[in-house]
Amino acid sequence: MAKVISLHSFRGGTGKSNITANLAVALATAGQRVGIVDTDIQSPGIHVIFGLVGDRVRYTLNDYLWGKCRVTEAAYDVSPHAVPRAKVWLVPSSIKINEISRVLHEGYDVRLLKDGFKDLIHGLSLDYLIIDTHPGLNEETLLSIAISHVLIIILRPDQQDYQGTSVTLEVARKLGVPSMFLVLNKVLTDMDPGAYSAQLQEAYRTPVGAVLPLAIELVRLGSSGLFSLVEPEHRFSQEIKSLAARIVALE
């Protein structure tokens, strides 16, 4: 039985794609077959973290949505070589300006996404499909949230993020999402993660999946690689690993 996980943030710049990529690898390392769909069509980015660039990309999610290919044809094996037997596929969004522009102007049938997700799960025999959503709440992100078994909301220690997260949570509750986690990212390293976790739990009545540090090592690596493979013992990597274990343990 496959599970759909959506990673969402109310605003951009929360580090969502980075967390998505590292969570996918953590799940795959735990023996799960994982697919990722970059539905952030307006500003795609997760493909860079997996090094999926250049001629290797023939079809993208955009091509699937415009009926040019089957969704599985736009899925690329990005399994990390460093982890034997780990299986990760990525469906990237197009990075071509004209194609992004066309999506913005013409839109697309978001219901096609749901069918694509289903085909991907069955075609690749996935255990988990992770959706890297566009920030904010629009038709596409609402669909992603609605079909998710697990919703992970990423936020930063910032009043605007706190307010936006409360809206997303309320909407997700109305859609009956079975499991939700809050992930607080970019926390200054001299701050106490335990205090943050307790405050979030108290304010939102929602489990806190991870409190991730704004570490200099992370900033230095940027989007050029998978941090949890480069620094497996780092608190960031350990927190992601722990979150993956909690997701796998869900009924």
Add this chain to the structure above:
Amino acid sequence: MKAVPLRKCLDQHEIEALLRGFCSLGAQVVGICDADGTWLAAYPSAPDAPALLQQASSTRHEASDERGVAVPLVVEETLYGVLYGDLAAAPLLSALCDMLTILIQKALVQKALVGETLDRYREINLLYRAHETIGASLDLEEVIRRVLQESTRIAKASGGSVLLLDSLTNLLTPCDSVGFDVARAEQALMGRAFSDTVFQTGKPRILNNVHHLMRPGDVDEVQLVSLLGAPLRSSEDVLGVITLARTQAGAMFTASDEKLLTALASQAGIAIANAREVQARERGLKQQIEALRIEIDESKKQREVFAITESEYFAYLQENAQHMRAEFDL
């Protein structure tokens, strides 16, 4: 060196054997008595010559009469006892006196060493107990209070004060005191000169006979007799100073007091640094909790949620979400 009774310096059996040996050399009567006239050993029996013994004892010179000779046993200007012998023993008494003097000197050195070892043992015990007491709290005020109580108790001081460096003013500032208010008295008498010197040099200091600094009007008010100060250290940093005072006439601090207070102050410095760290962490945690205060504008939230959920599309999703999720389970 402190005088020790003769009976504690010499072994009774050895003395008796020694006297018997002297008698075998020709003496008829030989005996040795304590400084107070009590016979320690005599051969063949205690002679009856109180006047002669008294004379040798009081004059600290050899005394003799028609029956015998009395020789005082004086070691390092202290009278330990008197040797007595009949006239036949007289030529040997001087040699016996020399032998006994050497034995007494050895015994005194040995006792001094034992005494010193005992003193060190007591110091270690005192410091150990003080360490346990001081280290039992992480509350800064409580730690300082305990430091003062233990220090004044161990050094038998009339009072003590702890002064810590104020990081804002960069001045030594009194934090607490027990008993006689040393910080106030020091301030009245010499400003902060004594504590400042200890702080700046990072070395302990004794100032006895403080009265020579006093003006006639100070005496009743200040009462200080002697001061002892030691730096409160944590690693290489000097955090402040602990200053003790004695107010009884003639009560001086000694090098031994200084050594004890220095050892105690080094423990106290670490305890104070730890308590400060805990205090800083607690303060930081409070600030963090304050920084993380999550304020959600409920009416704004409800407006935004309503704007999203009122649409037909949302109603469709709401109605079909469960069904759509179930499709992935097939």
